[in-house]
Amino acid sequence: xxxxxxxxxxxxxxxxxxxxxxxxxxxxxxxxxxxxxxxxxxxxxxxxxxxxxxxxxxxxxxxxxxxxxxxxxxxxxxxxxxxxxxxxxxxxxxxxxxxxxxxxxxxxxxxxxxxxxxxxxxxxxxxxxxxxxxxxxxxxxxxxxxxxxxxxxxxxxxxxxxxxxxxxxxxxxxxxxxxxxxxxxxxxxxxxxxxxxxxxx
Amino acid sequence: xxxxxxxxxxxxxxxxxxxxxxxxxxxxxxxxxxxxxxxxxxxxxxxxxxxxxxxxxxxxxxxxxxxxxxxxxxxxxxxxxxxxxxxxxxxxxxxxxxxxxxxxxxxxxxxxxxxxxxxxxxxxxxxxxxxxxxxxxxxxxxxxxxxxxxxxxxxxxxxxxxxxxxxxxxxxxxxxxxxxxxxxxxxxxxxxxxxxxxxxx
Amino acid sequence: xxxxxxxxxxxxxxxxxxxxxxxxxxxxxxxxxxxxxxxxxxxxxxxxxxxxxxxxxxxxxxxxxxxxxxxxxxxxxxxxxxxxxxxxxxxxxxxxxxxxxxxxxxxxxxxxxxxxxxxxxxxxxxxxxxxxxxxxxxxxxxxxxxxxxxxxxxxxxxxxxxxxxxxxxxxxxxxxxxxxxxxxxxxxxxxxxxxxxxxxx
Numbered sequence: 154x155x156x157x158x159x160x161x162x163x164x165x166x167x168x169x170x171x172x173x174x175x176x177x178x179x180x181x182x183x184x185x186x187x188x189x190x191x192x193x194x195x196x197x198x199x200x201x202x203x204x205x206x207x208x209x210x211x212x213x214x215x216x217x218x219x220x221x222x223x224x225x226x227x228x229x230x231x232x233x234x235x236x237x238x239x240x241x242x243x244x245x246x247x248x249x250x251x252x253x254x255x256x257x258x259x260x261x262x263x264x265x266x267x268x269x270x271x272x273x274x275x276x277x278x279x280x281x282x283x284x285x286x287x288x289x290x291x292x293x294x295x296x297x298x299x300x301x302x303x304x305x306x307x308x309x310x311x312x313x314x315x316x317x318x319x320x321x322x323x324x325x326x327x328x329x330x331x332x333x334x335x336x337x338x339x340x341x342x343x344x345x346x347x348x349x350x351x352x353x354x
Numbered sequence: 355x356x357x358x359x360x361x362x363x364x365x366x367x368x369x370x371x372x373x374x375x376x377x378x379x380x381x382x383x384x385x386x387x388x389x390x391x392x393x394x395x396x397x398x399x400x401x402x403x404x405x406x407x408x409x410x411x412x413x414x415x416x417x418x419x420x421x422x423x424x425x426x427x428x429x430x431x432x433x434x435x436x437x438x439x440x441x442x443x444x445x446x447x448x449x450x451x452x453x454x455x456x457x458x459x460x461x462x463x464x465x466x467x468x469x470x471x472x473x474x475x476x477x478x479x480x481x482x483x484x485x486x487x488x489x490x491x492x493x494x495x496x497x498x499x500x501x502x503x504x505x506x507x508x509x510x511x512x513x514x515x516x517x518x519x520x521x522x523x524x525x526x527x528x529x530x531x532x533x534x535x536x537x538x539x540x541x542x543x544x545x546x547x548x549x550x551x552x553x554x555x
Numbered sequence: 556x557x558x559x560x561x562x563x564x565x566x567x568x569x570x571x572x573x574x575x576x577x578x579x580x581x582x583x584x585x586x587x588x589x590x591x592x593x594x595x596x597x598x599x600x601x602x603x604x605x606x607x608x609x610x611x612x613x614x615x616x617x618x619x620x621x622x623x624x625x626x627x628x629x630x631x632x633x634x635x636x637x638x639x640x641x642x643x644x645x646x647x648x649x650x651x652x653x654x655x656x657x658x659x660x661x662x663x664x665x666x667x668x669x670x671x672x673x674x675x676x677x678x679x680x681x682x683x684x685x686x687x688x689x690x691x692x693x694x695x696x697x698x699x700x701x702x703x704x705x706x707x708x709x710x711x712x713x714x715x716x717x718x719x720x721x722x723x724x725x726x727x728x729x730x731x732x733x734x735x736x737x738x739x740x741x742x743x744x745x746x747x748x749x750x751x752x753x754x755x756x
Binding site: 178179180181182183184185186187188190191193201205208210211212215216218221222232235291292293294 | 406407408409468469470471472473474477478488492495496497498500501502503507508511550551552553554555
C-alpha cells in the first residue's frame with residue numbers, strides 16, 4: 154500500500170523534476186539533446202550520486218528502465234507544451250514539492266539501511282533530493298540556486314534528521330511516510346510564505 | 355586481432371581527447387598544471403565516471419598506467435606544438451571521431467556485461483565518450499558544448515542503442531566493431547555536412 | 556603516536572578547509588545553507604571522491620561523524636568571526652598548508668593500499684587534497700583556482716610521487732610522515748616565495 158503510493162509519488166517527482174530541467178534548457182537556448190540531458194540529470198542524477206556514494210551498483214535509476222523513460226517523457230512534454238507551461242506554474246510547484254518529499258524519504262531510507270549516522274543520513278537525503286538540481290545548474294553554468302535563495306534544500310536536510318530517530322522508534326513505514334509529509338508540507342508552506350534563508354556577505 | 359585494433363584506436367582516442375583538453379587550457383590561459391589536468395580529464399574522466407557508476411574498482415583508467423601516460427603525452431605534444439596545431443585541425447577532427455567511436459564501443463560493452471538495459475547502455479556509452487569533454491567544459495566555466503551545438507553526443511547515444519541488440523544477436527566482437535564504425539562514420543559525416551540538432555528556446 | 560598526530564593534523568585540515576569554503580560563500584553572497592555546503596564540500600568532498608573512486612563504502616567522511624561536525628564547526632566559526640578573519644590570514648594559510656600535507660599523505664596511503672601504480676597514487680593524493688577546493692570553485696561558478704594560479708596542487712602531485720617509493724622502501728609510517736612534511740613545507744615555501752607555475756596561451 155505504502156509501496157504503491159511511494160511509486161506513484163516517485164513517478165510524479167521524476168516527471169516534474171525532468172520538466173524543471175528541460176525548462177532550464179529552453180531558458181539557456183540549448184539544443185534538443187540539451188533538453189534531454191538536463192531533464193534526465195535533474196530527475197535522476199541525485200539518486201545516481203546517492204547510489205554511487207553508498208556502493209549500490211548499478212544505480213537503481215539506471216537499472217529500472219521506467220525511471221529514465223519517465224525523465225524522457227518529462228522532456229517531451231516540455232518540448233511539446235512549453236508555451237502553455239507558464240499557466241501550470243502552480244501545479245508544477247506542487248508536483249516539485251511532492252518530488253522533493255519523496256526523494257528525501259527514499260534517500261533517507263537507503264542511507265539508514267547502509268548504517269549511516271544521522272548526519273550521514275541528512276547528507277544523503279539532501280543529495281538525493283537536490284543533487285539533480287545542482288547538476289542542472291552546474292551544466293547551465295550557474296551557481297546552484299539552492300545555495301543562493303529559497304527554502305528548498307533545508308527541508309530535505311531537516312527531513313533526513315527527522316527520519317533517523319523515527320526509523321529507529323517506529324520503523325521504516327512510518328519514517329518514510331512522515332518524512333514525505335513533513336518535507337513536502339514544509340516546502341509548500343515555504344513557497345506560500347516566501348521563506349528565504351538569511352543571506353551572508 | 356580486434357583486441358589489438360581496439361587498443362590502437364583507444365590510444366588514438368586518448369591522445370586526441372587529451373590534445374582537445376590541453377588546447378582548451380591554452381584558450382583559457384591556465385597554467386601548466388591546468389594543461390595537464392584538462393588533458394587528463396578530457397581523455398580519461400568519462401571512463402572513470404563510467405567505472406564508478408558500474409562499480410568497477412579501481413577504474414581501469416587509473417589501473418592501467420599507459421592510459422594516464424598517453425594523456426600526459428597529449429598535453430606535452432600540445433605544449434610543444436600548439437603553434438602548429440591549427441594546421442592539423444582536420445587530422446585532429448578525424449582522430450577525435452575515432453576516439454568517440456572507440457569510447458562508445460568500449461563503454462557499451464562494459465555496460466552490457468553489467469546487465470544494464472538498453473537505455474542504461476546508451477547512457478553509459480555516451481558518458482564514456484563525452485563525459486570527459488563535459489568535465490573539460492565545466493572546469494573551464496562553460497556550458498558543455500555537447501548541450502549547445504554540433505552533432506557530437508547524439509552518435510554516442512545512437513551507438514549504445516545499436517550495440518545492445520547487435521550484442522545479443524551477433525556477440526561481442528561484431529557489436530564492438532560495428533558500433534565503432536557506425537559512431538565514427540556518423541560523426542565524420544556530421545562534421546562534413548555541418549549537422550546540428552535543432553535549438554530550443 | 557603517529558596516528559594521534561595525524562588525527563590532530565586532519566582536524567586542523569578539515570576546519571581550515573571548511574573556513575576557506577565558508578569564506579567563499581560570503582564572497583559570493585550566498586545564504587546560510589550556501590555557507591554550510593561550501594564549507595562541507597571544501598573540507599570533505601575530496602576524500603569522498605577518493606573513496607568513491609577506490610570503492611570504499613560508505614566514504615569515511617560520511618561514516619565518521621566527527622568529520623562533518625568539524626566541517627560544520629568551521630562554517631559556524633566563519634559566520635561568527637568573519638569580520639576578524641582577515642587579521643588571521645597568515646594563521647589560516649599555515650593551517651591550510653597543514654591540511655594540504657595531511658590530506659595528501661592520507662590519500663596516498665589509501666591509494667597504495669588499493670594497489671594503485673605510482674601515477675594512480677599521485678592522482679588520488681591530489682584529488683584527496685584539492686578535490687574539495689575544485690568543487691568549491693565549481694559551485695561558485697569559477698574556473699578552479701588550482702588550474703589558474705599558485706603553486707598549490709603541484710605539491711600534492713609531487714607528494715604522491717614521493718610517497719610511492721618511500722612506502723615500499725621504508726613502510727607506511729615514514730612515508731606518511733615524510734609526505735606530510737614535504738607537501739606542507741613546499742606549500743609554505745611557495746607562499747613565502749610567491750611561486751607560480753608558468754601560464755600558457
